[in-house]
Amino acid sequence: MSGKIATRKSFGMALADFGEKYKDVVCFDADLSKSTMSILFAKKYPGRFFEMGIQEANMIGCAAGMSFMGKIPFICSFGAFLTGRFDQIRMSIGYANANVKLIGTHCGVAIGEDGHSQMGLEDIALMRSIPNMVVLQPADDKECREMVEWAINHQGPVYLRLTRQELPQFNMDKFIPGIFPQLKMGEKMAFLATGGMLEAALNAAEGLAKKGTGKNPAVFNANLAKPLADNFMMNLADKYETLVVFEDHTVMGGTGSAIAEWVSQNAKIPRRVIRYGVNDSFGESGTPEALLDKHGLTATKIENYFS
Amino acid sequence: MNNNLFVQWADQTPQIRKNILQMIAKAQSGHPGGSLSCVEIIYTLMAPNGVMKYNPKKPLERERDRFVLSKGHACPTLYAVLSAVGHDISQDELMSLRQLGSRLQGHPDRARLPYVEASTGSLGQGASIAQGIAMSYKLDSLNHRVFALLGDGEMQEGQIWEVALSAPHQKLDNLTLILDYNKGQIDGPTNKVLSLDPLTDKWRSFGWEVSEVNGHSYSELYTALSKKSPRPQMVIAHTIKGRGVSFMEGNTDWHGRAPNVKELELALQEVAANRQIGLSN
Ligand SMILES: Cc1ncc(C[n+]2csc(CCOP(=O)(O)OP(=O)(O)O)c2C)c(N)n1
Numbered sequence A: 001m002s003g004k005i006a007t008r009k010s011f012g013m014a015l016a017d018f019g020e021k022y023k024d025v026v027c028f029d030a031d032l033s034k035s036t037m038s039i040l041f042a043k044k045y046p047g048r049f050f051e052m053g054i055q056e057a058n059m060i061g062c063a064a065g066m067s068f069m070g071k072i073p074f075i076c077s078f079g080a081f082l083t084g085r086f087d088q089i090r091m092s093i094g095y096a097n098a099n100v101k102l103i104g105t106h107c108g109v110a111i112g113e114d115g116h117s118q119m120g121l122e123d124i125a126l127m128r129s130i131p132n133m134v135v136l137q138p139a140d141d142k143e144c145r146e147m148v149e150w151a152i153n154h155q156g157p158v159y160l161r162l163t164r165q166e167l168p169q170f171n172m173d174k175f176i177p178g179i180f181p182q183l184k185m186g187e188k189m190a191f192l193a194t195g196g197m198l199e200a201a202l203n204a205a206e207g208l209a210k211k212g213t214g215k216n217p218a219v220f221n222a223n224l225a226k227p228l229a230d231n232f233m234m235n236l237a238d239k240y241e242t243l244v245v246f247e248d249h250t251v252m253g254g255t256g257s258a259i260a261e262w263v264s265q266n267a268k269i270p271r272r273v274i275r276y277g278v279n280d281s282f283g284e285s286g287t288p289e290a291l292l293d294k295h296g297l298t299a300t301k302i303e304n305y306f307s
Numbered sequence B: 001m002n003n004n005l006f007v008q009w010a011d012q013t014p015q016i017r018k019n020i021l022q023m024i025a026k027a028q029s030g031h032p033g034g035s036l037s038c039v040e041i042i043y044t045l046m047a048p049n050g051v052m053k054y055n056p057k058k059p060l061e062r063e064r065d066r067f068v069l070s071k072g073h074a075c076p077t078l079y080a081v082l083s084a085v086g087h088d089i090s091q092d093e094l095m096s097l098r099q100l101g102s103r104l105q106g107h108p109d110r111a112r113l114p115y116v117e118a119s120t121g122s123l124g125q126g127a128s129i130a131q132g133i134a135m136s137y138k139l140d141s142l143n144h145r146v147f148a149l150l151g152d153g154e155m156q157e158g159q160i161w162e163v164a165l166s167a168p169h170q171k172l173d174n175l176t177l178i179l180d181y182n183k184g185q186i187d188g189p190t191n192k193v194l195s196l197d198p199l200t201d202k203w204r205s206f207g208w209e210v211s212e213v214n215g216h217s218y219s220e221l222y223t224a225l226s227k228k229s230p231r232p233q234m235v236i237a238h239t240i241k242g243r244g245v246s247f248m249e250g251n252t253d254w255h256g257r258a259p260n261v262k263e264l265e266l267a268l269q270e271v272a273a274n275r276q277i278g279l280s281n
């Protein structure tokens, strides 16, 4: 696989494949199966797929109930609509430590024209506030596939944040929770990029290094917002003076906040953490390119910002 | 009795459908199916001498009837009708749908465009907002009505059924919900995905005044929507998704995709030729 592919599609293909090996996996959707790509599982295992209609809250509850009976439910919708049912997730899944896997697609301003109502922009903030919840964000197809299998084998709730837009392949090491794969060496500054932001951050870092700006940031794929691994984080904070976290998500409570909280509390030397994302504003309609540009989430804008 | 009026309205409707199609085609994204199914419904409310009491020249005055588009993805229809009935939305602005900076967001944004009563797009919330407006009319002894338009897929959301229970309890005779019953949602026909039947019985048993009409007939819509009742009202409008464009009608594939140049041309021809839709029985 070398072309570009959206992580929602990677998810759909992976779940359809793993359904063979893991017979307890079941899948729910709420009238968005063609968008979340759960339709690929639905076609292969119609008996293990549940079309709930437009009932996200009911879907969450049903999945919790099924998990108590030993099934491994994947529940799929746009991240905005799924995590919008916060109390149901908090109580029926989080508090109960239900073995439910939440799939939130269409995250970030990069969904484009549909605008704010359909954009997952606060989903990480919400999900990482729930104890027991593991919060993951793959940056490419291979990583998404590995995360899906990891989630099947992990006992407890997992939130997987996926993109509408297609992403390139990065050929990274196998997913190990808490270890951010490194894509570029560098010094003093580390770019920690999440999901759809990885390509732009990597290109910007390479641009900065080439253009003799005096900056040569290392680049990591920050593929997990929770739980951060202390050893890995300690090494990062030891090694780099500035950590910049890029995310197509509000900076309020996102992966950048998670890392800033960890560093301010635990780093041996005080370090600066820059949260680089959607700055406490709503989403809106526009082309994906125009919106990413407006929020500074392109390689050019990032390069300019740090030049 | 109002036949002349309905003929006038029917004359206006092809232009509204044309605008909707052009807006979506220009944006190269949007929801033609559910926009075309509710043209007659929204126009019956807002048209000159229509059901709603409001002054398009003073669209924000406090004392007026209000309309909440709960199925927010059909906003091209709302924008096109607002423009047609004299709100300050020009033809040029219509064509800015879904562009960066436009007031005409992909789903209604009350903060940008004050003529939309609620920011919707997350289905299931508009009926409650309309209920709140109805409660406020009562509180302030304002003799006005509020209408909300829901989709049939949307009606699967639990929050709608909280309104079903709550509004009769609050004796909200000033609240009318309208169902755009086009029998389709995204993953397929509504009765396959999650059936609402028996729909009339359900709402009636919750204490609502229920009417069933042809949602493309101006006379039937006008009669049902003008009706006064001591109870909150549910108007079930039987409609056709994609109405007016033969290759879109009843086809769920057209829920959320824009026509290309060729398809737009065909669609515009059909829409221009068909001036009878609102006069159907
Ligand atoms: C809470 C929520 N869940 C899912 C969606 C995605 N969605 C947009 S339109 C739609 C189908 C709506 O069907 P219906 O209400 O029948 O609308 P219509 O047929 O009139 O277009 C869905 C599932 C949404 N907007 N909001």
Ligand SMILES: [Mg+2]
Pocket (backbone or CB within 6 Å): B034, B151, B152, B153, B180, B181, B182, B183, B184, B185, B190
């Ligand atoms: Mg419908």
